[in-house]
Amino acid sequence: MGFFSKLKESLKTSLGGEKLSDSLTKTRKGFIDKIFDVFSGKKIDEELFEELEEVLIQGDVGVNTAIDLVEILRERVKSEKIKEAEQLRQVIVEEIINIMGEETSALNLTPGELNIILIVGVNGVGKTTSIGKLAYKLKSEGKRVMLGAGDTFRAAAIDQLKVWGQRVGVDVISHKEGADPAAVVYDAIQAANARKIDVLIIDTAGRLHTKVNLMEELKKIRRIIDKEASGALKEVLLVLDATTGQNALAQANTFGQAAGVTGVILTKLDGTAKGGVVIGIKAEQNLPVKLVGVGEKMEDLQVFRPQDFVAALFTEVEDEEYAG
């Protein structure tokens, strides 16, 4: 058992991790089944490596990352004289955890002062919903939270944020649709200071990372924040949809440059998508996943635990018969 039972243990005991592991396990069934098919009772041969590569690619890990991972496995099989396929499974878990890191990446917030979190991403990834959930999470932790409706572009985006504000019970600072988002940010900062807010979360309009002028607008928003509340911007979180494929790499790259992204919120993990692209994002750009969205309810936003993520990828909780 060893490593796997340890993973499983961490999966079960980690507080609040239950929902994540539940949904991850549920959604990854296909993925897991394939892993099991690959490993069960087989000798290590070239075909096995190819199948493994296939499984990784199907999890949106990306063709290059998959090839790299399999290459590492090949080398380790050679140097460590691994014979049984079962052992290989352990090795690949280790390697992915190696990339993702063992620790969770907590939000970098300082008590007793204004903290600003800027939320960015392409259209339709779930920025506004994630903000609602994040506000709920932080408020439950006893923080004074405020929202800034910086998406002045999409029809009814402001109303959507206001509904979340009401649900959670936090103030929302907004202008009219079509207003300058930088002005909204300015007002929100003033209001947050006046009302002694702990965390101000700023929504932005969804924008494709290829639109240069919209990315410039993001830079402007950042400049306003730096000017009006120097040092308060603690997190710039990029929201990524788990169903997104390799384009997520380009998104992480461009948003990273324009907005100085500090971490990722991975949404829609309650579907069948694997979100494997975050492995590539971590490997190439060292951007940690901080939070994951696992449903539509207020409480469905959780801290991302790399151990759980990988454990849920490779273990099947309902099936106690697995070997480790």
Add this chain to the structure above:
Amino acid sequence: MAFESLGEKLQGVFKKLKGQGKISEKDLKTALREVRVALLEADVNYKVVKDFINNVNERALGQEVLESLTPGQQVIKIVNDELTKLMGGFQSKLEISSKPPTIIMMVGLQGSGKTTSAGKLGRLLKKQGRRPLLVACDIYRPAAIKQLQVLGEQLDIPVFSMGNKTSPVDIARAAINHAAYHGNDIVILDTAGRLHIDEALMEELSLIKKQVNPIEILLVVDAMTGQDAVNVAEKFNELLDLTGVVLTKLDGDTRGGAALSVKAVTGKPVKFVGMGEKLDALEPFHPDRMASRILGMGDVLTLIEKAQENFDAKKSQELQQKLLKAEFTLEDFLTQMQQMKNMGPLDQIMDMLPGMNKAKLKGLQLDEKEFVRFQAIIQSMTKDERKNPQKINGSRRKRIAAGSGTRVQDVNRLLKQFEQAQKMMKQISGMTTGKGKKGKFKLPFM
């Protein structure tokens, strides 16, 4: 751009093959490995890629290498043909009921762009002289109804809603009656986004379908979707027997392999593509062009079409003459920028040019505001300066910057871009005024 690497790699693979009569199995295998990686990088589903490669392999194996083509091109041609074939071969139109109203149902995951697409589709049909009605069946997402109402207002299209307390099935039924009474010949149902594994919500779609029997059920798919596209499309199709697909957010830099995956598992055609946030940015789907895009080959056909539509032929010819004589001035640059702007957002045009990679184009990225700024700068120059930009020295730059309310850096940037534009214009004018001969435009893999 990925195409260059694919093109180059294939060229490398086949280089040693020159002079041989047939493509050998081994060389083909190496070449197809590159094609496979290209398709996977484009997010085409793994299984779809596998089948596809097998097909191409069969077709290409042992084929005579045509005299006019290099083996690399031959393989690309086969790949391109097969891709186009797989994607439906020809453009697929929207069905209109012979007995009104035509009921169109939009379905899909959260955030795929259903509401925006519903609005755009309404606009398209309205422009064709029809009287669409938009129906707000998303009672779950906060402010979804409002979003549709705002779109309806912007487009001057009526929106039917019964708030968020009535079941979507009842709303759909009531909407049909409303349409009949008010003479709307098109009814577009905007349903809530849902996960394909959410049984309760999927059942709701099934009930709406039974209730109103739509002639079109369009699955809205985000072009950036990864490997999961097949699962989503399969489930929606199984339950609803889709009639087509709308592929959204194609104005980004995604290669859009999901289009191929969805077509392969459902057999249903992509009918429209969403090309931007503006409400007129819904375009018909061209399988052949999508094939090129997935392979990373650029969309030359669309570019040529757009160029032909928007470039004033006479002006272009004048410009080309000037180019040939190296007389291209800043004034011409201004005219040219204006014409380019008419073709649509510049970044989209650049994407369509094969061999234009993003890094090379860095200095050429213009947004609309930049354009206004450039206009001011050029207009602050003397006629002589416009003709002979090399004359513009430091002190002139200062004067021009002051005169146009910009900074010297802006003037420098303009001059730099002008230089780059001179180079690029040679390519484009060579293409648009090639008297219908496409041969003049050299594809990078040739």
